[in-house]
Amino acid sequence: MHIQMNDIYKAFGANQVLTGVHFDLKEGEVHALMGENGAGKSTMMNILTGLHKRDSGKIVIDGEERYFDNPKEAEKHGIAFIHQELNVWPDMTVLDNLFIGKELRSPFGLLKTKEMKALAKKQFDKLAVTIPLEKEAGLCSVGEQQMIEIAKALMTNAKVIIMDEPTAALTEREIEKLFNVINALRKEGVSIVYISHRMEEIFAICDRITVMRDGKTVDTQMVSETSFDEVVRKMVGRELTDRYPERNPNIGDTILEVKNATRQGVFEDVNFSVKSGEIVGVAGLMGAGRTEIMRALFGLDQLDSGEILINGQKASIKNPFEAVKRGIGFITEDRKNEGLVLDFSIRENMALPNLTSFSKNGFIAYKTETDFVDMLIKRLRIKTESGETSAKNLSGGNQQKVVIAKWVGIGPRVLILDEPTRGVDVGAKREIYQLMNELTDRGVAIIMVSSELPEVLGMSDRILVVHEGKISGELLKNEATQEKIMTYATGGQ
Incomplete structure (x- = not known):
């Protein structure tokens, strides 16, 4: 044809x-x-x-x-x-x-x-x-x-x-x-x-x-x-000098620590930590349990055993509301069903996790909310006529930017990014990477789950590899290669 x-x-x-x-x-x-x-x-x-x-x-x-x-x-x-x-x-x-x-x-x-x-x-x-x-x-x-x-x-x-x-x-x-x-x-x-x-x-x-x-x-x-x-x-319409912006991390104290986390039949005995200013990449094959571990950290699913510590203090996170209160944001891999309310406007989606910041005596300060949304639209170069555009009318990549913006807006201490650049063009990817660098410069701890090995290698300070519900390997940036990651991801040593 x-x-x-x-x-x-x-x-x-x-x-x-x-x-x-x-x-x-x-x-x-x-x-x-x-x-x-x-x-x-x-x-x-x-x-x-x-x-x-x-x-x-x-x-x-x-x-x-x-x-x-x-x-x-x-x-x-x-x-x-x-x-x-x-x-x-x-x-x-x-x-x-x-x-x-x-x-x-x-x-x-x-x-x-x-x-x-x-x-x-x-x-x-x-x-x-x-x-x-x-x-x-x-x-x-x-x-x-x-x-x-x-x-x-x-x-x-x-x-x-x-x-x-x-x-x-x-x-x-x-x-x-x-x-x-x-x-x-x-x-x-x-x-x-x-x-x-x-x-x-x-x-x-x-x-x-x-x-x-x-x-x-x-x-x-x-x-x-x-x-x-x-x-x-x-x-x-312009040159992109490097796919991944240079990172000069100032890594501080441990913010989040996971000890012996287990959810029966899904993942078992998971231990890791992430520090202020650090990007920890999480790699592994589809179905290895990467997303499931992150869902449990955010309170979407419950742990059967194990502990989550924030700044050294044990934290009981039974639902996303408690996670947000403790400064954890979660950018889900499924933006359509979990990341956005498609019939809501860009403004309403971005404001959802931040309503308490915009309200006084039970009323929304509309101008404060609108200024906040306009700033994020400009910062992430979201292509839209205004913040009142319905999320369902945006392209897939611009929908992803709205999801990222709404969690960046809460001022998180820990930000979990599950496939943050899926369906995003090469120019927008670099903008997201630069935003990640800016967040870590402010002391935010980032956990990035990604199926793109070049992305994991290009942006992570440390890499965890998950295989069949367990962390099978941990690699520092200077020792990590695609071959080593795939070896751990397939159960090798």
Whole structure:
């Protein structure tokens, strides 16, 4: 399938999102689509699949002008879209999620469960996925849910698959499996639109790259004929001298200490500490227990045994409210379901953990709150018309910035960052890294969980590696390598 999008314009109210963009997708190619958050990448693909209507411009598919009324019609025509924000139904089984709206039935209307299971297993085997088909999707990890979405798209026999940040929640092993599938699909003539902020992946798997900036197409060229620095320059319109800003930490006394923390069946006998001004990176494979340990520290889940000490004093943290009172902030990996109230405005989301700071005698000091929100919007360069914009109308990366801003606003002593740059472009990543440095300069202790090993190595002063619910290794910055981290992460010594 050959797709051409020519001179596409789109505005939402007064906000002009696309200004004459062009995009050309050839049959059997993997085409990278890159740009900063809010550049218009997802909007352009939503116009292609019929979720949004273009204001002007032309779409030509296999030589004929063609427009879809909705994504289901696009899917029937052979175009599938795997969105960045996962769309699984949590209370339904994995099998039901795979066939929702496409169930196989007998002439009498009965479900062909056996046949559906066989087809699902065949697709899972191709992806090397081992998730039980009877498992509730809501009990699956974010990485597992991502693989379910990928499998669902592949089962439509699509001729074009749009993948929006497909590896954001995947482990290195899962990414390798996905790349094998992409290579196989390319040989079968399937075209892939690959939207990602992970530059290494673009150069590893893609044939051509289109860069967008501020709603415009900047350039399209062969991946083999460009470079990391050139792509970044086109994306952000400026030079980025280093991916990771230099750290000169002034590490002080221990703020948080965890002793023998255990949650049965999840993690066991976990011991570590984090000091003032220090960034402790936490690495490990998906499902190793990294996020679960952080949830227990924040009071979202309860420990069966063990202690948490803050400034040397034992702290009983039974819920997030108690964690916030003790100066702990938690930026969750699942911004859509846990990090934001999507129907609330940016201002309301940022103010939620800080309401006591803005209230007097039970009334909110609106000006103080608004000034605070405007300062954070400017500081984190959140692309929005105002603080009154609904969080659901922001791009994924800008939603992530709002999540970070709301916890930075409480003035935390300890800040837990779980996948802080997932779905965030290269320019915004550096801004988040600089903010982390500023926070540690003020004495904040940071725990950063990340699946991106270059990020762990680039920003951590010390690295903990989790394997099967236990801390399998600890590395200082000057001795850490990707090989050593992966050795500990896979149970080696």
